[in-house]
Amino acid sequence: MKYVLFLFLLCFSSLQAQRAFKPIGTNNQPQKGRLALVIGNSAYPGQALPNAANDAQDMAATLRQLGFEVILKLNLNQTELEDVVSAFTQRLKNYEVGLFYFAGHGFEAGDNLNYLMSVEVRSDLNETLAKRKSLCLNDVMSSMKEANSHTNILLVDACRNNPFRGWDRNTASGLGAVNAPSGTIAFFAASPGQTASENAGQRNGLFTQELLKQLRQPNVELISIFKNTARAVKGKNARQTPYQAGFITDDFYFKRTDTPTQISRQEEPAKPVVDLEPIAMISIPGGSFMMGSNNEWEKPIHRVTLSRFMMAKYETTVAEFERFVEATGYQTEAEKGNGSKVYSNGKWETKADAYWRCDTEGKVRPRSEYNHPVIHVSWKDAVAYCEWLSQRTGQQYRLPTEAEWEYAARGGQQSRKTIYAGSNNLNEVGWHTQRRGTYAVGQKRANELGLYDLSGNVWEWCSDWSSEDFYTYSPERDPTGPSRGAYRTVRGGSWFHDAEDNRVSARMGIEPVTSISWLGFRVVLPEKNR
The missing domain is CATH 3.40.50.1460 (Rossmann fold)
Known part of the structure; x- marks a missing residue:
């Protein structure tokens, strides 16, 4: 019936x-x-x-x-x-x-x-x-x-x-x-x-x-x-x-x-299945902006024009990453024997058993913290997640380019030209200079576009190779970074870093196989794919 x-x-x-x-x-x-x-x-x-x-x-x-x-x-x-x-x-x-x-x-x-x-x-x-x-x-x-x-x-x-x-x-x-x-x-x-x-x-x-x-x-x-x-x-x-x-x-x-x-x-009882897309995506209209600053590694300031795209409202959480691992059996770089870097007793050290289920001290998280951003994941791990998500949904999810990330952090065409993503007061929008570790996503105020934690909580992997001088010859339209390099760009600052590193223009290069307790990611989706 x-x-x-x-x-x-x-x-x-x-x-x-x-x-x-x-x-x-x-x-x-x-x-x-x-x-x-x-x-x-x-x-x-x-x-x-x-x-x-x-x-x-x-x-x-x-x-x-x-x-x-x-x-x-x-x-x-x-x-x-x-x-x-x-x-x-x-x-x-x-x-x-x-x-x-x-x-x-x-x-x-x-x-x-x-x-x-x-x-x-x-x-x-x-x-x-x-x-x-x-x-x-x-x-x-x-x-x-x-x-x-x-x-x-x-x-x-x-x-x-x-x-x-x-x-x-x-x-x-x-x-x-x-x-x-x-x-x-x-x-x-x-x-x-x-x-x-x-x-x-x-x-x-x-x-x-x-x-x-x-x-x-x-x-x-x-x-x-x-x-x-x-x-x-x-x-x-x-x-x-x-x-x-x-x-x-x-x-x-x-x-x-x-x-x-x-x-x-x-x-019938069934094996756990997975979400087909991130928690929420925000549509970001294309446009032009002035990228960079006069600080070292962030100059020269240059004009960039971007096509429309969508960005995840939140950093990828432990719960989301778990569904990927359960569906594929994927092993992260940390799990393959590299371990991950944690801050302990006033210094950074590699902890062999720290991996994506762990907190910033390398201890396995309680499930109540699965709404925190996933950490202890390398650039390769983040790309693997995007590839799986794309296969599952039929859309082409990927990591943001460095230009897309900064444009979104600045608020796109709604930008109020703030120092941090959504405010000149970092405490309003980002977790920073803390020794307690990560926080659940979306707890601070969103920026102009409704995006959370672009300043603070965790640094975020971008798709670009990192280069100190790329801004001097970057193309204006939809730049994707240098064609080669030894490091991948990360953006946004973190719970561990001070206000200077949490600015919207701050950038850093990290080896793509590195896993560390202040580094995660979020995904983007070109608007034309939807």
Whole structure:
């Protein structure tokens, strides 16, 4: 029997159909697979939700283990929300199971529709403006229905508080009642009139924390997952009772290990699968700028004109690099016996067992730090990641050229001509001169283009060979660096280095086989390839 499954982990009221996203058209037969879109919005101005990104990352990791192919996105604006949902639902028609997960702020508007807020929504906006910068949940529902996948699941952990105190709200805070359509199960973080706990001081919101535990249990049918989750949540917060509406007639399992000969392919446990693209890409219009400075190694200042391209919003994280390694079995230069350089006892030394899963001291990171930029990777390792990502997506991902990197760091055509990427105050935009090591990506302020950590956190590999005098003869149009050399260029400064090294024009050359605890990378994509 065909059925649709919705798990709502939020504080919303009744769901009504509205418009759908761009219609889907394909004649391909459905694949025997599971596809999930997982979104976590934490970086709300003045109303940040630290746990939301953690919720999304942990849900993505769990879903991969349960056989889902996962697209993970963090801190999206309204346009990015709509674009990624449209792309997700277009692909969904080729899968038997679709899952949508959102963690962040949400609200029910006066039109009785429910909205998932982009990170552009501020608490001083009125309802009309907030709706324009949010994603209507009903659009997501309608689009997933149109995809005609066998089973659709929505998990939304939102509305943990109401940041819009200036709005006139005549109803009690929290969930309202839901009339789930036939063949639909809705599961909420709290009952009508209640709010869901943010679970302050913990990594996850209370509902997501308990739901994740249940999803990982083998051979537990969906209704039992609901009951067990509700029991655990209420046991820890008497004011919060998870709420279920609707019914289905078929059993559904997230994970099965018993009687394998009787399990359909959609229910088989599968090897973890990988995201098909980085967390988020920013479109950067082409244009001209003055590259370099009068400092040594950065002169002469010269005009450069670049074509349009896209750049990753964040530095490549440990979690992203892990998916590459799991998919390919790739061994980094450090793992092949070279080790990686770490700062210990006031000096730099090569640590034989330091590799990409390790922190700046060469100790294996806890999974809670997999949202930090990956380090202990060489230029060759970064290129291998780009090649794999290109093969998986059919796009041509690569490392940025030095010119692309500096243009983006300066803010492109929106540049305010700041010393660092987005500010003249390095503390606002970058982690620097620290001895504590790396930090989770995206925690400081973005630059003019919405790019994070271009100053500080980690230096970033560029595609160019490094040359002290290249600026004297560099071509003006789309330069790609010298044709040969002994070193590759790195840009951006790091957690270890001082303010001088974190300037947008600062540059350095490193041997391409080098791995070190302050060096990572991010990817770019020529716009014409999309």
